[in-house]
Amino acid sequence: MAAKTEKNCRYCEITLNRNAIGLNKKLFEEDTKRSLYMCIPCMAEYLECSEDDLREKVEEFKREGCKLFS
Numbered sequence: 458m459a460a461k462t463e464k465n466c467r468y469c470e471i472t473l474n475r476n477a478i479g480l481n482k483k484l485f486e487e488d489t490k491r492s493l494y495m496c497i498p499c500m501a502e503y504l505e506c507s508e509d510d511l512r513e514k515v516e517e518f519k520r521e522g523c524k525l526f527s
């Protein structure tokens with residue numbers, strides 16, 4: 458496989474931004490090891506929470522100084 462850093466949602470194939478990728482790594486580490494990622498809307502559906510909840514989560518990780526998030 459070519460060295461490609463771009464990640465796509467496993468469901469809707471949208472290209473993920475840095476924060477979405479970081480969130481996947483935080484919440485679904487095992488999946489990301491197999492290159493399985495989800496976008497924020499699909500993740501919200503999967504977890505049965507709102508997209509805002511997930512964005513809030515991203516902000517939380519940022520406040521903790523997590524380098525996975527921009």
Ligand SMILES: [Zn+2]
Nearest residue numbers: 466469496499
């Ligand atoms: Zn998606």
